[in-house]
Amino acid sequence: MRDVAIVGVGLTKFGERWEAGLKELMSEAWLSAMEDANISRDDVDMLFAGTMASGRFTGQEHVAALIADQLGFSNVPAVRVENACASGGTALRQGYITVASGIHDIVVVGGVEKMTDVTSAEASTALGGAGDQEWELFQGITFPGLYAMMAKRHMHDFGTTEEQMAAVSVKNHENATKNPYAQFRKKMTISDIMESKMVADPLKLLDCSPLSDGAAALVLAPLEIARKLNDTPIKILASTHATDTLRLAERETLTGVKAARIAGEAAFRHAKLTPKDINVAEVHDCFTIAEIMAMEDLGFYKKGEAAKAIAAGETALNSKLSVITSGGLKGCGHPVGATGVKQAVEITWQLRGEAKDRQVTKADIGLTHNVGGSGSTAVVHIFGRTN
Amino acid sequence: MRDVAIVGVGLTKFGERWEAGLKELMSEAWLSAMEDANISRDDVDMLFAGTMASGRFTGQEHVAALIADQLGFSNVPAVRVENACASGGTALRQGYITVASGIHDIVVVGGVEKMTDVTSAEASTALGGAGDQEWELFQGITFPGLYAMMAKRHMHDFGTTEEQMAAVSVKNHENATKNPYAQFRKKMTISDIMESKMVADPLKLLDCSPLSDGAAALVLAPLEIARKLNDTPIKILASTHATDTLRLAERETLTGVKAARIAGEAAFRHAKLTPKDINVAEVHDCFTIAEIMAMEDLGFYKKGEAAKAIAAGETALNSKLSVITSGGLKGCGHPVGATGVKQAVEITWQLRGEAKDRQVTKADIGLTHNVGGSGSTAVVHIFGRTN
Numbered sequence: 216m217r218d219v220a221i222v223g224v225g226l227t228k229f230g231e232r233w234e235a236g237l238k239e240l241m242s243e244a245w246l247s248a249m250e251d252a253n254i255s256r257d258d259v260d261m262l263f264a265g266t267m268a269s270g271r272f273t274g275q276e277h278v279a280a281l282i283a284d285q286l287g288f289s290n291v292p293a294v295r296v297e298n299a300c301a302s303g304g305t306a307l308r309q310g311y312i313t314v315a316s317g318i319h320d321i322v323v324v325g326g327v328e329k330m331t332d333v334t335s336a337e338a339s340t341a342l343g344g345a346g347d348q349e350w351e352l353f354q355g356i357t358f359p360g361l362y363a364m365m366a367k368r369h370m371h372d373f374g375t376t377e378e379q380m381a382a383v384s385v386k387n388h389e390n391a392t393k394n395p396y397a398q399f400r401k402k403m404t405i406s407d408i409m410e411s412k413m414v415a416d417p418l419k420l421l422d423c424s425p426l427s428d429g430a431a432a433l434v435l436a437p438l439e440i441a442r443k444l445n446d447t448p449i450k451i452l453a454s455t456h457a458t459d460t461l462r463l464a465e466r467e468t469l470t471g472v473k474a475a476r477i478a479g480e481a482a483f484r485h486a487k488l489t490p491k492d493i494n495v496a497e498v499h500d501c502f503t504i505a506e507i508m509a510m511e512d513l514g515f516y517k518k519g520e521a522a523k524a525i526a527a528g529e530t531a532l533n534s535k536l537s538v539i540t541s542g543g544l545k546g547c548g549h550p551v552g553a554t555g556v557k558q559a560v561e562i563t564w565q566l567r568g569e570a571k572d573r574q575v576t577k578a579d580i581g582l583t584h585n586v587g588g589s590g591s592t593a594v595v596h597i598f599g600r601t602n
Numbered sequence: 603m604r605d606v607a608i609v610g611v612g613l614t615k616f617g618e619r620w621e622a623g624l625k626e627l628m629s630e631a632w633l634s635a636m637e638d639a640n641i642s643r644d645d646v647d648m649l650f651a652g653t654m655a656s657g658r659f660t661g662q663e664h665v666a667a668l669i670a671d672q673l674g675f676s677n678v679p680a681v682r683v684e685n686a687c688a689s690g691g692t693a694l695r696q697g698y699i700t701v702a703s704g705i706h707d708i709v710v711v712g713g714v715e716k717m718t719d720v721t722s723a724e725a726s727t728a729l730g731g732a733g734d735q736e737w738e739l740f741q742g743i744t745f746p747g748l749y750a751m752m753a754k755r756h757m758h759d760f761g762t763t764e765e766q767m768a769a770v771s772v773k774n775h776e777n778a779t780k781n782p783y784a785q786f787r788k789k790m791t792i793s794d795i796m797e798s799k800m801v802a803d804p805l806k807l808l809d810c811s812p813l814s815d816g817a818a819a820l821v822l823a824p825l826e827i828a829r830k831l832n833d834t835p836i837k838i839l840a841s842t843h844a845t846d847t848l849r850l851a852e853r854e855t856l857t858g859v860k861a862a863r864i865a866g867e868a869a870f871r872h873a874k875l876t877p878k879d880i881n882v883a884e885v886h887d888c889f890t891i892a893e894i895m896a897m898e899d900l901g902f903y904k905k906g907e908a909a910k911a912i913a914a915g916e917t918a919l920n921s922k923l924s925v926i927t928s929g930g931l932k933g934c935g936h937p938v939g940a941t942g943v944k945q946a947v948e949i950t951w952q953l954r955g956e957a958k959d960r961q962v963t964k965a966d967i968g969l970t971h972n973v974g975g976s977g978s979t980a981v982v983h984i985f986g987r988t989n
Binding site for chain 1: 603623625654655656657658660661662663664665666667668670671675677678679680681682683684685686692695696699700702703704705727728730731732733734735736739843844845846847848849852860861864974975978979
């Protein structure tokens with residue numbers, strides 16, 4: 216297995232991109248990443264594209280071949296991967312495996328979702344495809360409902376409060392104000408969150424990530440080649456992936472995501488690191504409770520202790536551990552297929568020292584955590600500087 | 603890179619399986635494959651599931667995690683891949699790469715599609731996602747229309763006739779009568795085909811593959827491990843994948859599929875074989891013209907010569923080269939995500955000598971050819987006996 220590095224990153228602005236379709240979003244992100252990596256289309260050996268529900272959102276499947284066509288890649292293998300909201304993280308891991316194995320050298324990994332051309336109800340139904348259609352969605356539950364049950368149980372078991380959840384949203388919106396790619400660049404207060412409309416008790420509108428259009432892309436290369444392309448290759452120190460039951464009702468616990476715990480433990484083991492070594496992390500905050508559980512699943516906090524710590528500011532920008540400097544799914548937006556890739560883009564910028572207004576002072580080691588469904592899929596990556 | 607073998611295969615009956623959903627179809631195929639390989643669920647290290655449009659057909663995305671859950675695999679990585687009608691072949695190639703690279707040992711690869719719970723019009727729209735939504739489907743073309751244009755040009759350039767195309771259908775229906783898994787087990791005559799309803803001139807109903815429900819699965823292992831599990835491992839001699847423009851209008855030619863030519867040439871080169879070495883092949887006969895082009899793209903015949911040869915019986919069961927012994931997409935059925943995997947199941951049975959009524963006398967080397975869209979993706983595999 217070879218060492219693998221990120222040598223180029225690209226991102227679109229997230230939001231309601233009514234002027235752009237799938238092709239425009241993908242081109243914007245992918246061409247930026249290729250320019251950043253100093254490569255041309257003829258250098259690309261293979262590509263992976265993560266998208267969750269392009270068929271239901273836009274009618275378009277076969278998205279990897281579409282992007283290969285759109286960018287004029289010459290006949291290279293192109294694979295779409297789909298693992299619900301973890302499609303982007305999955306694409307990154309498949310790209311990592313491809314380069315690490317020695318099969319291909321230059322692999323472009325992207326993620327995209329175009330969600331705002333359908334009604335909110337249609338979008339909600341499409342996103343429901345991440346859970347068990349027959350046993351969950353058909354019975355009337357939605358994703359805010361699933362996460363609301365996890366939140367209720369977390370509150371019951373650990374005394375987690377609605378105000379603590381709101382504090383997650385406030386932090387991520389604060390960081391989003393510093394990110395030019397973010398969908399929402401407006402500060403929010405605890406009372407803004409608490410007074411927003413109830414979606415699924417106890418989760419309010421501002422506890423939930425939005426519908427977004429957007430794309431993100433990464434260029435991967437073997438570390439040896441990376442050093443010739445770029446002064447600041449970011450090395451992938453671990454890439455792990457685990458699953459759990461699709462149905463929330465069958466999990467061992469409602470207050471954590473076992474797949475994330477497994478993937479997280481494996482990632483730290485492979486990287487020979489511990490949670491204490493991480494300086495900056497992008498975790499999957501599809502709902503505020505999800506970030507609280509993520510911080511516990513990954514071992515940053517003991518079970519039941521993350522909510523209080525986040526509310527006390529321990530994970531704010533330039534604290535001991537800066538969590539979700541991008542603004543996250545909540546503040547930056549959540550074009551589902553793009554999210555896992557965008558997390559790695561943000562960490563790359565932080566580790567290169569290119570994150571501008573939101574740059575973390577010490578950023579040597581970063582982590583991403585991308586979850587699909589209510590916790591059926593989890594993909595974790597750890598990244599390190601090489602200079 | 604390690605040698606990789608198929609050590610277990612499983613298949614469902616194809617057809618209108620109104621009693622079975624995605625879960626039942628997948629379980630039926632996957633459990634058969636695991637039983638055939640003498641492995642239990644705890645032996646599985648990773649899985650890939652190919653499905654094209656499960657979201658639009660059933661509402662269900664996240665299909666790889668669903669099957670991992672359904673079969674009780676314990677937290678292993680699960681990845682859905684989607685490349686339109688080449689989703690199954692793509693899943694096989696990703697599985698092959700995973701085992702060959704040494705990352706995982708036992709990898710299960712499956713494909714599934716549940717197509718008959720929606721109307722034919724809805725199915726046609728969903729399948730249109732394989733082409734360019736904005737520049738092809740939105741303008742009113744359908745897949746029979748795209749292949750009809752290829753057929754018209756093939757007729758114009760090479761004198762290919764409608765009767766010769768009908769002969770492809772007659773051959774595949776004949777073989778399907780010998781396959782208990784086939785959707786249609788009825789002999790057809792040239793006049794049956796010629797007199798069937800026109801769909802898109804010159805393609806008639808019986809030139810076209812049907813809508814089908816079905817699933818297929820394979821267990822892959824490194825060859826060394828395979829020999830311990832099974833007396834008849836089938837070695838993967840080549841696994842190749844190429845793309846071309848998504849839009850038919852932008853291709854170099856309408857009378858062939860460049861991606862298939864590139865993947866085919868690479869496969870023969872990797873396997874150090876020529877088309878003459880192949881005893882049995884499953885090619886992608888989504889429409890009769892597609893099989894004619896496949897035989898030319900893969901180098902079995904010179905451009906313009908395949909139609910006459912097929913009509914003369916040169917590729918019938920137990921002729922020099924037996925093509926589509928399963929009955930193919932036309933006779934056996936075409937649950938799109940399952941097709942590429944099912945092709946490999948059929949070749950495995952032939953190479954093991956287990957194809958019963960449709961067994962080819964000499965079956966040492968086999969080939970599969972799986973196409974996505976109107977030729978934007980092509981995946982080719984070559985397989986050999988090891989005993």
